[in-house]
Amino acid sequence: MEIVINLLKRLHPEIDAANAYGLVDDGILTSLDVVTLIMELNEAFEISIPVEEILPTNFNSAEAIFALVERMQDC
């Protein structure tokens, strides 16, 4: 979880990454941020997030992103 929050902080130092629940809905993450985030998650956790999982609901908060990572690690 710490890693996810740090990745988000690096993209958006101005937000409280641990407690932001509308990263997509509030327009904080740009399309470029999403690509960057996915590349970095894939590398940091040695996972491969398939395009079917790249959905707004999976990126709205640090929690949602971490839940996605955990699901991918179980695959």
Next chain:
Amino acid sequence: MRIKNILQYLEATAARLPDKTAFSDGNGGEALSFSALLSATRRIGSSLLSRGGQGARIAVFMDRHPSTIAAMLGVIAAGGCYVVLDASMPEARIIDIVARAGVSLVICDAKNAARAQGLSLPVVDIETLRAAEIDETALALVRTRQIDTDPIYMVFTSGSTGRPKGVVACHRSVIDYAEALLPALGVSQASVFGCQSPLYFDAPLKEILSTLVAGATTYLIPRTAFAFPMQLLTYLREQQINTVCWVVSAFLQISALGALEKYPPTTLKTVVFGSEVFPRSHYDRWRAALPDAVFYQLYGPTEATGMSCVWRADRALEPDEKIPIGAPLDNTDVLLLSEGGTRILPRDGESSEAGEIYLRGSCVTLGYDHAQEETAAAFVQNPLNDAYPETVYRTGDMAQYNGHGELIFLGRRDAQIKIQGHRVEPGEIEAAAMRCDTIAQACCVYVAEVRALVLFYAGSEAADTLRAALGEVLAPYMMPRSIIQKQSLPKTANGKMNRRELLAEAVALLLKKEPI
């Protein structure tokens, strides 16, 4: 029929195809047929006229929907000049644009009403305008008096002095653009566009003109779809989109995240890209995924009204060959000039020398608003003509001809860069940083490999505080990925900022595998 006002296209198409959809949000959102669009345009225009809209600069501060396009056209019907504002722009930038453009009235929707009210200008709600009666006499009078060199819109681009520049365009340039672009791309009534561009740009003219002139239909794709490929691909399929004119980053989002080969968007038959370099590996994948589609690259600056050159991908490229920008559109002339000012011509079978692109024709816009010096530097006398006054636009873009006689874009003469299709002058970001009293030096560099800006500065301000300050004045796409504080910034031997050294540092920083 003589065309001197772009609304004549809408009137002709609405007579021919009254019930066909002109603009739509898709997915059950707002949609306007051609007759509804014409009616809205005339109602809005009539109401604006009663509010002194003729010859005025009128801001459109609305989200991206069909009624926003009706508002833009309504301003034209009133003989005014529109300036589109966007909720993603920071407050300070909007205030600056509105002041510089001399905006006298703001059209808003419910969502942007509070921010529009904060501008200390008269504000009118779009629904009020749309409910107004049509004043035939007043509209006809505007039309009779109007000439085709009257301005219709203003688009703001990044300026190196730290303030955005407003490019002013008139009917004639836009009519010229429509007449050349539509045949070049094979646009017809059967074309269904999926529009990606924000409306505060000249980029959406491609879709807007195709719709008004040819009777095509344009769907305004929601912005968030471009971050999530599955949403975007579903949208394209459900609306049966067959034509897209997107910035390259929008295509990369689909191919880089692995969606292209798995779910190829096979409804697409015309694929148009531009404004940024399309990495060859991705371009080749798109060509392979959509073998039946026709691909085009467009090139052009805002100052020459939308796009100026087109290349139709009707031959396979060599593995290391750059994608050409092709040849100028009909009724546009490219002057490729060497540093010495002589015209460079294509050479049969081999590449020409490099030169700077100057554009000549009705496409050349009226200039930068309230900026004589900047206008004089870029809108110049044709260097090859010493017989009579002839203004051409000096692009600052370097190019050469390849062995096929096609133009190849080589890069910028200055530091200007493109991010997600937006022009960005690093000088504007540096100037914004220098506005903090405690910052002595600033240098902004672009790391192309990861498409990100890095800002270096010397001063006592903390990096997070500086980021917050920049967020208040810069558009989101201009925000640096990293902001690095230093004791002082390196200088070259002759005392200039050593951009090369800072760029190397930025590359090392962003490409290095740091521990997270």
